[in-house]
Amino acid sequence: MTTDKYLDDIKEIKSLMNKSTRFISLSGMSGVMAGIYALIGGIFGYFIIEKARENGTRDTLSRLTTTPWDQNPSLQILVVAAIVLFMAVLTAFFLTKAKALKHKQKVWTKQSIRLVVNFMVPLHIGALFTLALLQYNLIGLVAPAMLVFYGLACINAAQFTLGTVKYLGLSCAILGLINTQFIGYGLYFWTAGFGLCHIIYGAVMYYKYDK
Amino acid sequence: MSLINKLNKAFDHRIRLGIMSVLVVNDHADFKELKELLDVTDGNLASHAKALEKEAYIRVEKSFISRKPNTKYIATDLGKLEFKKHIEALEKLISG
Numbered sequence: 001m002t003t004d005k006y007l008d009d010i011k012e013i014k015s016l017m018n019k020s021t022r023f024i025s026l027s028g029m030s031g032v033m034a035g036i037y038a039l040i041g042g043i044f045g046y047f048i049i050e051k052a053r054e055n056g057t058r059d060t061l062s063r064l065t066t067t068p069w070d071q072n073p074s075l076q077i078l079v080v081a082a083i084v085l086f087m088a089v090l091t092a093f094f095l096t097k098a099k100a101l102k103h104k105q106k107v108w109t110k111q112s113i114r115l116v117v118n119f120m121v122p123l124h125i126g127a128l129f130t131l132a133l134l135q136y137n138l139i140g141l142v143a144p145a146m147l148v149f150y151g152l153a154c155i156n157a158a159q160f161t162l163g164t165v166k167y168l169g170l171s172c173a174i175l176g177l178i179n180t181q182f183i184g185y186g187l188y189f190w191t192a193g194f195g196l197c198h199i200i201y202g203a204v205m206y207y208k209y210d211k
Numbered sequence: 212m213s214l215i216n217k218l219n220k221a222f223d224h225r226i227r228l229g230i231m232s233v234l235v236v237n238d239h240a241d242f243k244e245l246k247e248l249l250d251v252t253d254g255n256l257a258s259h260a261k262a263l264e265k266e267a268y269i270r271v272e273k274s275f276i277s278r279k280p281n282t283k284y285i286a287t288d289l290g291k292l293e294f295k296k297h298i299e300a301l302e303k304l305i306s307g
Contacts, residue, residue: 002304003305007305009225010298010301010302012228012229013228013232016229016233016248020232
């Protein structure tokens, strides 16, 4: 009888520690949706690159800013990527808001702000680094760098939300590292990392926590 | 019997246990946050926080944030240590 009370105490302690540090309303389904958008984006990217290969165009940063839209595959890919990102963030926000409402939690709490900050800091450092790669025309390293920094951002943010995010981060970072040895296949690794990994881990989170 | 003696009497209440749980994993928490997390009334929280403060397990900082009074609670090193011992004792009791 008393052992039950001690067990309840431990459970209570654990739950409060989690609730006060982690933002648990993060929606797993939004990860799945982000992955699907990324897969669709990847398919668009594939056709853009194929077309560029036929036309034999090579890309640098100066070409990116001066070439007209219809002959500018880099700009086209950037726009596709931006649409994917925008859709993913928008979906994540609304699904998370819905989940928070269901759990009677607020969306903007100390926990969620801490989560966003810890995610954004490594991500923006990575973004600036990626711009530097573009500046020196190291185009082949752009996709690996984005995957690695995105992975690090996830690993960093994972301690403030559902633990599954850590494994998503590790997978993306490892894919990015492998990609450095297969320069030129960035789009495939990108699609695997931002597409497949998000679908897989999003589904895991959905079954583990959303239900 | 000796194992049970290791349990800290100061933590022998759901609310005090809750306050400590939150404070050992966060730098600090203010009154309103604790109230929402623990789902308790003002008076209840205040009296249990007072008891922990008396044992020097937590520290209280009062300040004003845009003219509104704000009470911040922080776990002391002693409080963290005692709480850790308490959890270890609990775990031993469970594993039997």
